[in-house]
Structures are given as C-alpha cells and as structure tokens.
Amino acid sequence: MQVINTAAKLKVGVFFGGKSIEREVSLNSGRTICDHLDTDKYEVIPLFQDEDGTLYNLPWHFLHRGKIADFQSRLAKEAQKITWDDLRTLVDFVYLAVHGRFAEDGTIQGMLEILNIPYLGSKIFGSALGMNKLVQKEIFSANGIDVAAGITIHKSEIDSLNVNDILLRLEKAGTRLPCIVKPIHEGSSLGVSKVLTEDELIPAIKKAAYVDARRTQDVIIEEKIEGMEFVCVSLQRAVKKNGKTEAEWFTFPITEVVPEGQSIYDYEQKYMPGRATKITPARCSDQDLQKISQICMKASILLNFATISRIDGFLTKDGRVILIDPNTLTGMSPATFLFHQAAEYGMSHTQLINYLIETELKLAGMLEFTGGHSDDDEGDSVETNKHGEKKLRVAVLLGGATNEREISLESGRNICYKLSPQKYDCIPLFVNDLHELYKLDQRLLIKNSTREISNMLDKAQKVSWSALSDICDFVFIGLHGGLGEGGGVQGALEMLGLPYNGSGVLASALCMDKFKTNNFLRAHGFDVPDSFLIPLQAWQEKSIEARNEYIDSNLKDYHYPLILKPHDDGCSVFVKKVKNRGELIGLVDQYFAQSGKSIAMLEELIIGTELTCGVIGNDENVRALVPSNTVAKNDILSIEEKFLPGEGENQTPANLSVNILEFVKNIMVEAYKAVGCAGYSRIDCFYQDENQSKTGKPRVVILEFNTLPGMTPATCIFHQAAECGMRPMDFIDKIIELGFANHAEKLNAKHVKDTKQKDQIPELVLEPVVLGVLDSGSAAVSVKQDDQSTALEYSQEKQHRKKSKSGKTVNFDSAEQSDLPQSQDIDDKITMNLF
Incomplete structure (x- = not known):
C-alpha cells in the first residue's frame, strides 16, 4: 500500500447495512459515522450493502431513515448500484460500521484484502475468531482467563432436545439454572434469554438456534453470573520504536452496566433510550479496574484483534474477572460505549473517528508520523470560524421533567451534534426535574439516560435562567411535553428577550392540550376525532x-x-x-x-391511513413536507416502534397517489396557519377514503400537533425534509433562521442579521402557477422554490366544505386564500366555550 497524499481529501467509504440480522444496528452505526466524519479531511461515501449482498452508493436522503425497509424498495431506482471491484477507484479507505455475520467474521475483511483496500479494525484471522464464542472460550481457558461455565448444544440436536439430559450436562459442567442461553454466532444480544425454570429452557434454546430465520446455529448455555457487569473498550496507538511502527493497546475508562429491574442486558436494554444505566468509570476499586484492563488487553492480543476491541464481562464478588463477549467492531450509534468512554478522555465523536482512521493508516504504513497524536480539549471554545466571522452561540435545552425526557435527551444531543461547528458555538443545557439548567460537557452529554446525568450534576456548571441572555444568542428547545413544549419555556425566553425555535406561547400552550386543540380545530372547520x-x-x-x-x-x-x-x-x-x-x-x-x-x-378510533406530516415556515410563507405513513404492528404505534432501531417503519412518501398527498399537505398548511404555529411542527393525522369516512367523502382527520417534534437521529421529519432536498444540518439551520425571523420584531433580536449566511438554504417562496388540468379533474400547480418546481394538485371540486361554529364556510381544497383565521388573529378567535 502506498503512502497517502495528505494534501488531498481521503475518500472514506462508510460500509454499513450488511447481510446479518444486526443490519438495523449497523444502519445506526453507519449514519453516526457519516454524520461525524471530519469533512475537512475526508470525503464521505456511504456504502450500503443490502440483505442479498448487493452494494450501493447510498443517496444521502436515505441516510437518516429509521429502518432499512423505509427505503429498501427505492434502492434499485434511486441508488447507484456498485460492485466490489468498483471500490478500488471509489474509496481510499473503508470504515467498517457493519456487525455480525459477513461483517465481523473475516468475510468482508478477506474481500477488502483481495482488493488491497485498507479498512478499520481486526484483520481476517482476528475477525474470524471474534465471531465464534466457543473457540474464544477455549482460547481464554487455555491462557488462564476465566470464562462462564456452560455447555454447547449442536444444531443437529435442536429437534430432539431433552430437558433432563440438558440439566445433567449443565451439572457436569459445574452449573445449573438459572442460566443464560445465546446463539453462538450473533451479536447485539439478539436471541439471548435468561432461563429461570425448566419449562423455559427448550423454548429459549430454539429461540437462539433460529434467531436468524435463514439458518440454524449452535447454542451456548452458560451460568448466570452474579457480579458487576462491565464493558471495556480498548484501542491501539501507533508508536515508533527503533524506526519501526508498532501497535500498543490501551483502554478507555471502564463502564459498569446496570440493566433495568431483573432484566439482562438484551437488545432493548442496549438500544432503547434511557433503559440500562451506564456508569463510567465503573464503581469498583482502582485495583479491580486495573485488573479488568489488563485482562481485556490480554484477551484482545490472544484473539488477534487490531485497532479497536470491545469486551464484555463480569467482576464477581470474589474478585474474579469473567469475560463473556469479545467484539471486534463495537456499535457506533451516538451514545454507544465507544463514544461514551472516549468522552471521559475529552474526545468528541469526530476526534475519535479521526484517531481510529489515522491509527489504521499509520499501522498500515500509509500515513507518516507527525510527532504523535494530539486532541484539542473538547472544553475549549473556538469563538470564530475559519473565515473570521463570529459564531452564533446556540444553547440547546434537553432533558426536562416529563415522561418524554429520555427522547428529549436523544433529540437535544442530536441537535448538538448536527449544529455546524463552523457556524455555531453549541452550549448543551440539561433541564432537570425542577427546571434548573446545567451546562453539560462532552462527558455528560453522551450519558445514556437523564437519570445518569441527574446523578452527576454536582460536576456540572449550574446556569440561571436570567444568565441565558449573557451566554447565548439563540435557544434551541429540544424538550418534549410539559412546560418545555407547552408555553412555559417559550414565555420565559420571550421575557428574557431571547429568540428560540418553534411556535410561540399561545400556539405551544394550545397544542400541548390535545382536547383543546381538537375543539379549536373543529370550530374552524377541520375534521378531528370526537x-x-x-x-x-x-x-x-x-x-x-x-x-x-x-x-x-x-x-x-x-x-x-x-x-x-x-x-x-x-x-x-x-x-x-x-x-x-x-x-x-x-x-x-x-x-x-x-x-x-x-x-x-x-x-x-379513526380507521384509515395513518400519516405524519412536517410543516415548516412562518406566517404566509409555509410549506408542508412529504407525508409519511406510520406503520404499526398492532393497533397503536408503540414507543419501541418510534425509537428502537429496526422496530418502527415509516414509508416516506406515504403510499398514496400524488393527488391525495397534495390534498393532505394543503390541509396541513391550513391547519398550521389556523393554530398559529411558527418555525416548524409535525402534525399526526389519518387519511380516509370515501368508504372509510363517515361523511362518505375523502377527508383528513387531524389527531394532534407536535410543536417541538422529535429530532432524534432517524426521526421521520428528517426523512421528509430529505425528500425536499434538505439534509438534517440544513433543516436545523432553517429552523434557527425561522426562529430569528419569527422573533425579530417582537424581541428586537440583535443577531437576526447574522443568520443570513450565504450557505444557508434559500427562503421558501411558494408561488402557485396553474399548469393545466389532470385526468382526475384537478388543477396541476407548479410551486416555485428558486429554480426548483414541485407539482401540486388542488382539487377543483368543493369536496370538503363545512360550516364552522362561527358560521363561516371553509374550503380546504382551494389554491386561493382560505377563510381560515391566520396566526395574527387567533387571539380573537379563541373563546372558552371551545374548551
């Protein structure tokens, strides 16, 4: 391999997806790496492998989808299909963000070695060892490292299992129930069960054996270990010794894992926001921490791991260190152990990713040493960008006192990560249960739950509400529910003279109450549930x-x-x-x-096509994004379907005709204006055709407004914005710009002029121009946004006329200005009898 030219950007292919059952976790990992790669140094090329092995250069507008199924059907038409051999000219380096089979088992490593392309992580032999739990245990036992006592059930035995025989084998191996059952070749705790009774044993074994429906695999049954569960991430550093490049292992601070209640650390505990507690450094003696570090580094060497290693284990009450799960490629979602522990070193996501790539290249002899690696202190603030312009100071509020606090942590953290460091100086502010503010550093920001952050606030800097105007120019509210979304925080910020994102006090307070919102909308001619x-x-x-x-x-x-x-x-x-x-x-x-x-x-209960639709804009300059169809497995969309990787499905655009989608979007815009929203919102609704609607005509039934919708990494409003040409960073820029504009006159915001930066997306200018009549009898309308045009269809029929309680006739389907009340006169329209 040749030494790279550091003057040119390195083309980094981020490889994710894959053929394993961990592909949804990989989507999260790949998205995170793409989001945080240093674009000053690297050109980012998203490489997605579909379940059937097909490779694609993934369009960026698919990158922030919540689930592969959300875009899988569109790959053939919208993504560039590539071959393995194309990678030779497409990329200089491959950042592996795949997990499980065909990812951490030596297969992809073998292909990249054949292609002579450098890549992240363990090489062929180490990767192959890293995926076989049985061989790992044999190697550890032979080298004096403790492992869990247990047995292996061969896949040929699965259909003829006998409980008594299994219990006897466990007794001979030195263990008994309760036990842990897991597949031999899978990760992310997929197929893992805790077995307490004999009746649970056979079902748990079959669950593990068949967790990947495409194949049957061997199953490991192990003792349930009592003690402190830990995760240890180790990295290599490249050093020069006697003119030769060598690798040395070191460990990050070790994390203690505490699952909820009596749970084991399974898939949901790992990936659902706010579930398991992660405590870093772990609560044990310095001597025990040192022992864990030394054993994990020894294990990494024995397994031929390279560059990065994550090893899970237990510290027992009698001081033994038992290793249970080595990993060559740790998960890389925003708050995963890798970034969590690196934050204890003061390393940001981008700094860590840079370090891993540079270390790999140095060890491969492709990058010259320049005096060693140095990381800037994450706490140091750079106040001007590379053009010498003053950055806008943006305080991001996250956490809060509601049942949605964990989602708020995810939203706020994602905003912090997405704010351009060239434009903004980001100030994360945690809001506790008493609505007190605390400034978070990188180490606290990445904690897994608000509970963990709350327990460490003595190490954070408390900020008074009165001091906000001294430390920031704009407040980005990442709170959900309660006072954060219901007008309280909005009122406080207006009192302080600070501009903020989203709707004002009245619209926020109204939309926080679903019952009042329904009555208000019904009074103004919109369809809502009784x-x-x-x-x-x-x-x-x-x-x-x-x-x-x-x-x-x-x-x-x-x-x-x-x-x-x-x-x-x-x-x-x-x-x-x-x-x-x-x-x-x-x-x-x-x-x-x-x-x-x-x-x-x-x-x-409304029967129809469930939709959610983002709307963006102020006053009359408002645009609806592309509606998404939210697909629930059962009757009601669960919180797991909304936020657990791979669970929920959002089809964007919804699988409805163009006519219907534009019918929905038009109503969303009118409802947004009627309520008096500003900046952006997301509206949940149902579309009913004439057979589903009790009126006998197609209609849109509005369920609720979200004036501060979720901004988690794969939230559907990002999918919708992407369909309109806006990346998440652009979308957040636009929200801030709209926030400044909305408060310019009211607050006399001094920094409004600073938001008109050249690289921000253009103002939304909607100018309908009738192009002709479609077969459906609708008028085709071109809506101009600078040089782009979007076809809109407005029904010429008055399908949806109703009398409001005020006696006005409201026509939602007209392209002309409707009689709906606008934001400036909502105060006059609200009367207490509506509520």
Missing part, C-alpha cells in the same frame, strides 16, 4: 355502578373500540385501545394508577 375527558376526582368519587352509568350517559354517541390516552403527553405514553365498556372501567383505573395524571381522554 373526544371526552374523564377527571380523576369525578371518577374516584363514583361507585362501580355509577361509573357504568357515567360512561353510558357521556359516551352514548360513541362506538367501541375507543382510544384511551393522556390529553397532554406524547411518545405513545399510556395509550391503550379499549374494546368495550367492561374493559374501559379497568383500563381507566389502571391509567390513573400508573400515569399519575388527573385527566384521562377518550377518543374516537
């Missing part, structure tokens, strides 16, 4: 018989099933489908007991 509120006090005062009478009298016009949910919460928290009256009584009792809420909301 709904009814049950106060806790009134409910508790009634006997069982009185509750039945109360339900019957108030819900006489409703039909089961119904939806039970909070009127002021999000993220699918405490949402249930109620099948009948008998079930309703018990579920309402359960709701009040578990939620801590004082009001329950019952809502008509």
